[in-house]
Amino acid sequence: MHKIIRNYIYDFKRYLKHSSSVADSKRLKLEAQITAKYHVIEKGLSMPEPRVGFGKDKVNLLISLIERYIDSGYSIETTQIQASIQVLQKYFDFNQSIKDDYILSLENKAQSLIKANIVDGQVGGTVLINKEDLLAKTQGDFKEFAYSRYSVRNFSDESVNLDILLDSIKIAQKTPSVCNRQSSRVYIIKDKEKVKETLSFQNGNRGFGHLIDKVLIVTSDLNAFKGLIERNQSFVDGGMFSMSLLYALHYQGLGACALNWSVGKEKDDKLRKALGIKDSENIMMMIGVGNLPDSLRVPISKRKDIDEIITII
Ligand SMILES: Cc1cc2nc3c(=O)[nH]c(=O)nc-3n(C[C@H](O)[C@H](O)[C@H](O)COP(=O)(O)O)c2cc1C
Incomplete structure (x- = not known):
């Protein structure tokens, strides 16, 4: 029995040390968080009836996470960061018909990121x-x-x-x-x-x-x-x-x-x-x-x- 407990503690310590449960700016952790966030937006765009203006706060968070990723000195030339940027672009395209101040300010905030989107072809969106x-x-x-x-x-x-x-x-x-x-x-x-x-x-x-x-x-x-x-x-x-x-x-x-x-x-x-x-x-x-x-x-x-x-x- 004590062997099982020791091994569960071993798992627990490794989980605490390596998972994103404790936030830090490790590349893989930031990238996983960015992927999870952009997935929510991508999924929103694929809904049977996507709601115009959905997910603004999540988009804000996504932009901040990408900025943090860049500020930490990591390359944006990876599949997941490029996909996240394309998803932002698709989100702003989708919401173009509404003149929502918050979304417009997010679009401004994301401008430099969107300009840095260098891949050809579709890697993000629906x-x-x-x-x-x-x-x-x-x-x-x-x-x-x-x-x-x-x-x-x-x-x-x-x-x-x-x-x-x-x-x-x-x-x-x-x-x-x-x-x-x-x-x-x-x-x-x-x-x-x-x-x-x-x-x-x-x-x-x-x-x-x-x-x-x-x-x-x-x-x-x-x-x-x-x-x-x-x-x-x-x-x-x-x-x-x-x-x-x-x-x-x-x-x-x-x-x-x-x-x-x-x-x-x-x-x-x-x-x-x-x-x-x-x-x-x-x-x-x-x-x-x-x-x-x-x-x-x-x-x-x-x-x-x-x-x-x-x-x-
Ligand atoms: C264990 C597991 C749990 C998932 N949970 C959800 C969920 O709660 N809601 C959802 O919409 N998609 C969920 N997904 C689907 C993933 O988002 C999806 O598999 C992933 O984005 C890859 O896309 P694809 O399955 O279209 O290839 C889940 C997938 C797995 C494997």
């Missing part, structure tokens, strides 16, 4: 997708399949067939897991009132939650794991299962959006009680599912260059 084109890409080549998957936040009002969901879950069951222990579980929320209640506990579905037809909750049962060395295994196995499920839903031609369950104890308890989720299961994430509309806008969500993420040893 892209319009046609349902037929997307469906054509889900049935063949894996590379085309993977590149055509987006988080979908816009759904038609046609309800999702339960058998198709069950079939998707079966496909996801082919996911590898430690010693084939298969700890993953899925809760399917189909009752409309329950869908609404479930989404009310989650903080990332504003502006599109009302269009989600069904919610899946992926969990991983701790009964499958043993000892201190497996204390984090449920998140690996459950995370991999979740990705397979997202791909399976894409294969079925459905729209899906992973919805974070990064919450504290109180919220976690509330959701467990509302849905009867077992205490032994760690909740990985929710997945909002619906049928695709004929065309939809999605955030570009620019990926880093491969050089930014690999180390060859």
